[in-house]
Amino acid sequence: xxxTTPVLVMRGxxxxxxxxxxxxxxxxxxxxxxxxxxxxxNGAGKSTLIKVxxxxxxxxxxxxxxxxxxxxxxxPQDSLAAGVAVIHQEFSLVPEFDAAQNLALGHEPRRRVGxxxxxxxxxxxxxxLERLGLTVPLGVPSRDLSVAHQQLTExxxxxxxxxxxxxxxxxxxxLARAEREALFxxxxxxxxxxxxxxxxxxxxxxxxxxADRVTVLRDGTAVTTCPAGELTVDSLAEHxxxxxxxxxxxxxxxxxxxxxxxxxxxxxxxGRRGATLQVRAGQVLGLAGLxxxxxxxxxxxLCAARPAQGSMRLGGAPVRFGSPADAAARGVVxxxxxxxxxxxxxxxxxxxxxVLTALxxxxxxxxxxxxxxxxxxxxxxxxxxxxxxxxxxxxxAALSGGNQQKTxxxxxxxxxxxxxLLDQPTAGVDIGAKGEIYAQVRALAAQGVACVVxxxxxxxxxxxxxxxxxxRSGQIGPAQRVADLDEPTLLAQISSKGDHA
Numbered sequence: 048x049x050x051t052t053p054v055l056v057m058r059g060x061x062x063x064x065x066x067x068x069x070x071x072x073x074x075x076x077x078x079x080x081x082x083x084x085x086x087x088x089n090g091a092g093k094s095t096l097i098k099v100x101x102x103x104x105x106x107x108x109x110x111x112x113x114x115x116x117x118x119x120x121x122x123p124q125d126s127l128a129a130g131v132a133v134i135h136q137e138f139s140l141v142p143e144f145d146a147a148q149n150l151a152l153g154h155e156p157r158r159r160v161g162x163x164x165x166x167x168x169x170x171x172x173x174x175x176l177e178r179l180g181l182t183v184p185l186g187v188p189s190r191d192l193s194v195a196h197q198q199l200t201e202x203x204x205x206x207x208x209x210x211x212x213x214x215x216x217x218x219x220x221x222l223a224r225a226e227r228e229a230l231f232x233x234x235x236x237x238x239x240x241x242x243x244x245x246x247x248x249x250x251x252x253x254x255x256x257x258a259d260r261v262t263v264l265r266d267g268t269a270v271t272t273c274p275a276g277e278l279t280v281d282s283l284a285e286h287x288x289x290x291x292x293x294x295x296x297x298x299x300x301x302x303x304x305x306x307x308x309x310x311x312x313x314x315x316x317x318g319r320r321g322a323t324l325q326v327r328a329g330q331v332l333g334l335a336g337l338x339x340x341x342x343x344x345x346x347x348x349l350c351a352a353r354p355a356q357g358s359m360r361l362g363g364a365p366v367r368f369g370s371p372a373d374a375a376a377r378g379v380v381x382x383x384x385x386x387x388x389x390x391x392x393x394x395x396x397x398x399x400x401x402v403l404t405a406l407x408x409x410x411x412x413x414x415x416x417x418x419x420x421x422x423x424x425x426x427x428x429x430x431x432x433x434x435x436x437x438x439x440x441x442x443x444a445a446l447s448g449g450n451q452q453k454t455x456x457x458x459x460x461x462x463x464x465x466x467x468l469l470d471q472p473t474a475g476v477d478i479g480a481k482g483e484i485y486a487q488v489r490a491l492a493a494q495g496v497a498c499v500v501x502x503x504x505x506x507x508x509x510x511x512x513x514x515x516x517x518x519r520s521g522q523i524g525p526a527q528r529v530a531d532l533d534e535p536t537l538l539a540q541i542s543s544k545g546d547h548a
Contacts, residue, residue, distance in 0.1 A: 052115060054079045054243045055100075055131075055212050060109035062095050069095055071267045072109070077212060077243040082234060084246045084254045084275065087264035087287055088477040090435070090447040093247055096264070097214055101133045102126035114211060132205030133214040138197050142190035146183045146200045147172025150207055175207055180236055195226040199233070206237065213237065214245045217475065219253060224337075231257045249477055251280045263287055288479045305329050307363075308497040309379075309466050314357030315521065316341070316348040321357040322523035324516065326466065326497045331488065332526060333508035334501040336518030336541050342501035343384055345523065346468045349499075350374040350381045361465065375404050378465030382455050382472060384501075390455045391443050398425040398439040400454050404462040428457040433483050449480025456487055467491060469500045473507060485511050505534050505541075517541050 055077040062070040070092050077083045087093050099107045102120035111118055113129055120126040126133075140149045147169045148155075156167035169185060176183055181199045189197055198218060205213055215234070219227045234257060238244050248254050254261060255275050262272040263286040271286050278286075305327040313321035319341060326332050334342045348355040351368035359366055361377060368374040371381065383389040391400050402409075402421055409424075425439050432453045436446055443451055452472065459467055469488065473481040488511060492498050501518075502508050508515050514526040517540045524540075 051079055053077060053112075054114055056110070056112040057096070057100065058110045058112070060096060060099055060107055060111075062099060062104055062107045069267050070099075070107070073264065073267070073269045074272075075245075075262055075269065076272075077245060078259075079211075079241045079243055080238045081259045082238050082244045082246055082257055084248065084258035084261040085264065086248065086251070086254055086261060086283070088266075088447075088449070088479050090449075091264040091287075091477070092267040093264055094216075095267075097133060097216065097245070097247070100126065100131060100212075100214070102131075127208065130209055130211035131214070132208060132210035132212070133216070134198075134201045134205060134218065135216050138189075138201055140189040140197060140200060143188055145172075145186055145188060146176070146192070146196070146203070147185050149189060149200055150175055150204050152204075176203055179203055179206055181233065193226075195222055195229070198222070198230065202233065202237070206242070210242060212243050212245065214247070216247045217249070218246070219248060219250060222338075227253065249475065249481075251283050251478065255280065255283065265289055284478050287477065288482075303327075305495075308361070309499075310360040310363075312358040312360075314348075314355065314359050315523075316344045317354040317356045319344070319521035324523060324526060326499060328495040328497055329492050330514065331492050331498045331500060331512045333512035333515040333529075334499065334518050334523070335505060335508055335515050335537055336501075338503065340518045340541070341521035342518050343470050344521070345518065346381060346470050346499065346501055347383075349466075349468055350379050352381065375462050375464075376408065378463065379468070380404065380459045380462045380464040380466070381468040382459050382470065384470040384474065386448075386451055386455055391451050393442070393444040395443065396440040397429070397434065397436045397443050397446065397454055398422070400443050401425050401428050401457050402461060404458050409461070409463075424461065428461060432457040432460075432487055447476075447480075449476035449483075452476050453480065453484060453487070456484065460487075460491060464491075464496050467496050467498045469498060471502055472500060474503070481507075505537050509534060509537070 053076040057073065057075040060070050060073045061068060073092065073096055075096070085093050098104045100111065102123040102125050105121045118129060141152065144152070150172045151168045156164040156171060158164050173185060181203050183196050183199050184192065189200065218230060222230060234244055246258060255278060258275040260272060261275050261278060261283065263270050265287065307325045308328045309326040311322055311324050313323055315321040336342050344353055347353040350371045351374050352371050361379065366377060368377065387393065402425060429436065429439060434453050434457065435450050443454060472488065473484050476484070488498055500508065500512060509529055509532065512529055514528055515532060515537065516526045517524040519541065
């Protein structure tokens with residue numbers, strides 16, 4: 048990190064929506080060559096601050112100084128032209144174009160007659176990637192690239208425009224561990240060239256590993272900025288939530304005498320080797336595996352979202368579901384990994400999303416919705432799950448990711464699950480919402496619901512679950528007690544290429 052005049056100064060930034068101030072005079076400084084982490088709750092103001100910097104919101108108060116010169120961005124093009132590049136969670140690549148074509152988009156080399164020079168496009172793209180030290184396959188449509196290669200293409204595109212500030216919003220949320228480490232190496236290489244990086248992430252251990260300094264936002268206010276080396280995960284978490292958190296308390300041992308709710312015999316996605324396992328009432332069983340190990344497809348096969356093979360018994364009786372709705376009606380309910388596309392209905396209100404699965408069965412009579420009963424149930428769920436929403440009718444698209452996720456879990460609870468399947472239950476949510484979700488899952492388990500949880504975060508599984516089974520290449524090993532595991536042991540197991548015992 049170079050100790051010089053900051054390349055970016057944001058001072059006293061305030062932003063309001065409909066008279067409600069959400070940024071309360073935020074200060075942020077980024078030095079040349081610095082990786083500066085910006086962390087906080089969902090809804091703390093991180094996205095709003097970045098949208099001010101990116102020119103999306105022009106109606107703010109406060110000052111922005113870039114490269115020593117006061118500036119004000121009226122639109123995103125102004126910010127980009129000034130050297131601020133924002134890489135959002137949702138990539139902006141053209142799916143049909145390969146990396147070189149995406150890198151050249153908007154300034155393609157042309158032949159004399161005005162046609163795009165495709166050979167020169169490929170040559171320039173290759174040269175740029177080599178200069179930046181990035182490896183991305185050429186000639187492959189971006190839609191067919193891995194998430195890691197799409198991420199590198201976005202980084203190269205930003206740096207090709209002489210970015211002085213590179214904003215990376217949750218860049219590792221969809222990357223495997225090895226891909227994350229490779230991305231961190233590239234970030235350090237980019238910062239060594241003098242580019243200031245603003246790094247937004249909910250993974251606090253990664254923040255402390257890669258960042259030089261950290262700024263914490265809480266409720267629209269910057270509560271601290273300090274060197275990453277002065278922080279621990281626990282102290283950073285306390286800054287974020289404003290109090291000590293205790294979501295790492297050990298779980299009570301599972302009850303071996305509890306009745307078996309779900310019993311599988313060589314069961315799994317059609318075409319893959321099946322699993323034989325049992326899940327008891329009140330048990331929280333974790334599925335640990337690398338990205339692509341088959342965890343999600345296994346959960347989806349359990350609720351008939353994918354074709355399945357093998358036998359399943361529910362409450363001792365053999366069952367076979369025809370659809371996810373059929374499975375939910377019998378008490379097997381999935382909270383999917385992709386809440387945006389497979390979970391919530393973004394155009395609908397919080398209330399409609401909460402009762403969606405159980406509407407016809409619990410809140411309608413002869414096809415007519417019982418409005419009073421439905422409203423009471425919605426209010427109770429909002430209170431029980433701590434869903435922060437202006438009103439029950441507010442569109443769910445306006446809620447933070449954590450509150451959208453809590454709405455999904457509330458919907459599953461309203462369906463009176465016997466078996467609750469949770470795929471990445473806290474992906475993309477802040478540490479406060481994460482603790483609340485843990486508490487709700489444990490509360491459902493205490494009521495006798497059998498819970499099966501798939502997660503990328505090994506620490507999450509060790510905190511939340513009673514037992515953990517390792518998934519490799521679609522194969523599920525025997526359940527192991529959490530008390531007998533730690534993170535290094537579990538990591539070694541999921542990384543091994545050997546067969547399950």
